[in-house]
Amino acid sequence: MALPASITICEDGPREGFQFEGEGIATADKIRLIDALSLTGLKVIQVASFVHPKLVPGMADAEDVVNGIQLVPGVRYTGLWLNERGFLRAKDVGRLSLRGTLSFVASEPFCARNVKRTLAENFAEQRRIAEVYLENGIPLERASIQAAFGCNFQGQVETGAVVAIVDQIRDLVTELSLEMPIISLADTMAWATPLAIKRTIDAIKQKYPEQRLSLHLHDTRGMAIANAVAGMESGVDLFDASVGGLGGCPFAGHRGAAGNICTEDLVFLCEEMGVETGIDLDTLIESAKLAEDIVGRPLPGSVKSGGSLARFRQVRGEAK
């Protein structure tokens, strides 16, 4: 198997998870989880979402969370925003490592539903946000493509449509004299399988061999780990993930309701296949258990219950 020597994991759990958990989570608990995650070896943690509290009540305390955490050297703390106002809130709080992100959508009906814009309107809005980053001296880091593998409101998304969005992004950054950002392919509604992951990445790489890609894999249908393997085999070395599998719909305690790929399951996969993550799995598992305690219901990740293999190898004094 051709696998990258190492990958970087962007921990989205505090943002994805607490955003969905609503108002029931105390600010102190959010801080406690982020502080624990800071000691696992994770290098990027998305700690809060700067969206209107009316839309996401669970994130009304975003500033308090960011101000309350212990900043650990070597860890980048990031936030999420969906418009200029949110970006300026994230900027004002002052403790975050701000990099520019843009959000594109591969499906017209999902775009209409999710951000109430046509694809053309959304593109214009993203151009405007890119200009705001320019004005504020914030480097553009990432452009995500939502619903890149399929959409509940459109059906199949063709790889050609995804490549066309990459074309658009290249035109935009060329026009604004920016560096090409990382392209994050988001399986927003969990349509992807390994075959679709490879097909889409191959189509992009065929046109843009040097393009760095990232994957944001929702696990609603249990395919996320297999999709991550397919991504790594296609050269992807950057993944979003969510400790314990935090996120998704909060209505049920079973994993059908899960959100993003579970961080510790992804780290286990990598560790066992010799792909470096820089993360200490057993410490991360403790964070996953803490996340579970905080939300007060079983989270979907497996390895926090199954355990790492380190102790079984230690008994016999074995190397991996």
Next chain:
Amino acid sequence: MALPASITICEDGPREGFQFEGEGIATADKIRLIDALSLTGLKVIQVASFVHPKLVPGMADAEDVVNGIQLVPGVRYTGLWLNERGFLRAKDVGRLSLRGTLSFVASEPFCARNVKRTLAENFAEQRRIAEVYLENGIPLERASIQAAFGCNFQGQVETGAVVAIVDQIRDLVTELSLEMPIISLADTMAWATPLAIKRTIDAIKQKYPEQRLSLHLHDTRGMAIANAVAGMESGVDLFDASVGGLGGCPFAGHRGAAGNICTEDLVFLCEEMGVETGIDLDTLIESAKLAEDIVGRPLPGSVKSGGSLARFRQVRGEAK
């Protein structure tokens, strides 16, 4: 991706699941689930375990279950046994499609723990059981290798050790003038990752290119679907699976306690990648929900909650 055109799934849920659920499941409910599974397109269903009721109280009603189900033409109903006495019980009940199975172990300490035999004693016992099959005119179908990817009591299992067991099995069947059975590689304690799956299968195929293999993948660490993909890429077209993810340790409602790979998640994977299973996914999802109702707690599978993609494609009148 090189994938098989079709795979066969052996549904182990009624046996694996109800074995672990203890005495709390009514015989009528077991029959109800098996009858539902019979209508999904599954071709092989393992319906009961013929072990001593003192060891597995949940299987004390094995004969009643077998006698109670509706035999659907085209479906093979099988059972599990661990010794001659169990085999003869399965034979006496008369309604099962009996084929011979042998069980080898790749780890000395696991063998001691699980069947209270040394590896040599277990090999002798399997030879004896093979002779019982011969005496009874039962064809030998499958030889499984437990702990083929690692063991909690031994640590790593080297691929060379697994190939050596295949050598032993070949010697045994040659001696007894039997056809070589399918070799089922069992990831009993969920140590495998896709890399280990490919490495082990490659080692066997290098020595025995024509050997048919099967995978029995426990999902304790969330790797089963990714491991199934690796298996299919290595040419495996036969998988055990468990509806809803039934099985494993019954002590908790979350998937860390899961047993075998979840059938409907595997069928979803295959359907979306163009690998035929002959199974109707939406009908199978109904069976998974029935299994969940019967055990009265959330089962670990994802697709029964996430749903198939058929309805989203139908809205748009799309082909896959």
